[in-house]
Amino acid sequence: MKTKNIPKRMCLVCRSLKPRNELVRMVWQKDRGIFWDEEYSLAGKGLYLCREEPCRTEFTRSRRFKRSFVRHLDPGCLERLKEVVG
DSSP states (O other): OOOOOOOEEEBTTTOOEEEGGGEEEEEEETTTEEEEETTSOOOSEEEEEESSHHHHHHGGGOHHHHHHHGGGOOTTHHHHHHHHHO
């Protein structure tokens, strides 16, 4: 009998591979901006973060985050994201 494949994703900050349900997903959509995708199902450019403290606090300083999302940020967006994550 086959075992069910559990999708693995990589954390943007620490680059560790983990099962998708152990990470949180952030999505950018043109009409809605950046927000958390709690069901892992929304379309749009997405990234994954660990739920661990170092990754949650350091993601906005990450070069990969800036390269992926900085052009889509409005002025107060980073502060809102830090409040939600931290």
